[in-house]
Amino acid sequence: MLAAVSVATCHKTSHSMASALAINKLNEGFTVQRANKEDLPAILAIYNQSIAGKQATAHLTPVSCEERQDWFEEHLNSATRPIYIVRAVEEAEIVGGGGKGQTVSPIVAWGSFSDLYARPAYHISTEISIYLHQDYHGQGLGSLLTRWMLTQAPSLGIHNVVALIFAHNQPSLGLFRKLGFEQWGYMPKVCDMQGFIADVVMLGKAVMTANNDK
Numbered sequence: 224m225l226a227a228v229s230v231a232t233c234h235k236t237s238h239s240m241a242s243a244l245a246i247n248k249l250n251e252g253f254t255v256q257r258a259n260k261e262d263l264p265a266i267l268a269i270y271n272q273s274i275a276g277k278q279a280t281a282h283l284t285p286v287s288c289e290e291r292q293d294w295f296e297e298h299l300n301s302a303t304r305p306i307y308i309v310r311a312v313e314e315a316e317i318v319g320g321g322g323k324g325q326t327v328s329p330i331v332a333w334g335s336f337s338d339l340y341a342r343p344a345y346h347i348s349t350e351i352s353i354y355l356h357q358d359y360h361g362q363g364l365g366s367l368l369t370r371w372m373l374t375q376a377p378s379l380g381i382h383n384v385v386a387l388i389f390a391h392n393q394p395s396l397g398l399f400r401k402l403g404f405e406q407w408g409y410m411p412k413v414c415d416m417q418g419f420i421a422d423v424v425m426l427g428k429a430v431m432t433a434n435n436d437k
Contacts, residue, residue: 244256244257244259245257247371249309249367249368249371250367251312252311252312252313253309253310253311253312253331253332253364253367254309254310254312254328255307255308255309255310255368255371256307256308256310257305257306257307257308258295258298258299258305258306258307258308258333259299260299262306262308262330262333263288263291263292263295264288265308265329265330266295266306266308266330266333267286267287267288267291269330269331269332269333269354269355269356270282270286270354271285271286272354272356272357273354277389277416277418277419277421278389278391278392278395279354279389279392279395281414281416283416283417298335298337302379303336303346303379303380303381304335304336304337304338304349304379305335305336305379306333306334306335307333307334307335307368307371307372308330308332308333309330309331309332309333309334309364309368310328310329310330310331311328311329311331311359312328314328314329314331330356331355331356331358331359331364332353332354332355332356332359332364332365332368333353333354334351334352334353334354334368334369334372335351335352336349336350336351336372336376336379336381336384337349337350337351337352338350339383339385346380347380347381347382347383347431348381348382348383348384348385349376349379349381349383349384349385350384350385350386350387351369351372351384351385351386352386353365353368353369353372365395365398366398366401366402369398369399369402370402373402373428373430376430376431377430377431381430381431382429382430382431382432383427383428383429383430383431384404384427384428384430385407385425385426385427386399386404386425386426386427387423387424387425388423388424388426389414389421389422389423389424390409390421390422390423390424391421391422396424396426399426399428400426402428403428404426404427404428405426405427405428406424406425406426407425407426407427408424408425409422409423409424409425410422410423410424410425
């Protein structure tokens with residue numbers, strides 16, 4: 224069973240029931256689909272786990288649903304900048320009583336495509352972000368989700384996928400390099416992590432070439 228996670232405070236917190244969104248199988252143990260409006264608490268619970276380690280995000284304190292609501296809705300309303308959630312099939316549990324309970328698998332990872340820059344000409348390029356529940360680190364799930372997202376990118380009109388990673392985050396750098404990402408940039412001493420100054424590496428991968436253009 225998953226370790227207990229403190230879910231970000233929200234005005235409305237509910238279990239994510241099966242939705243009408245398409246569900247895809249990553250492997251026998253995990254499914255992936257677009258996030259829906261009920262998934263924000265679980266998404267932020269996983270995100271907030273990553274903050275204390277100061278390796279995966281430049282946020283320094285936990286974020287709330289209220290703070291991230293606009294960000295979340297922008298992704299939900301975008302046809303080309305989705306958030307994907309991963310559920311662990313083997314962790315499924317019955318939610319709801321009165322004989323009307325539903326089997327719900329917990330969200331154990333998520334990934335997103337975000338605008339690289341907020342200018343129209345950059346629409347062919349996107350930033351990828353991947354976050355895993357702490358109980359699922361080191362099991363290959365990050366690689367599995369990233370590979371799947373890369374297969375989806377061309378259908379979203381994405382030509383280039385960029386990952387912005389702290390230079391001290393060697394596991395993530397290794398993961399993306401194994402998947403064919405190359406260094407496209409290096410930004411020294413750009414983040415004050417309250418204890419040390421961090422460099423950021425820009426890794427990139429072309430997923431659609433000129434030969435694929437319409």
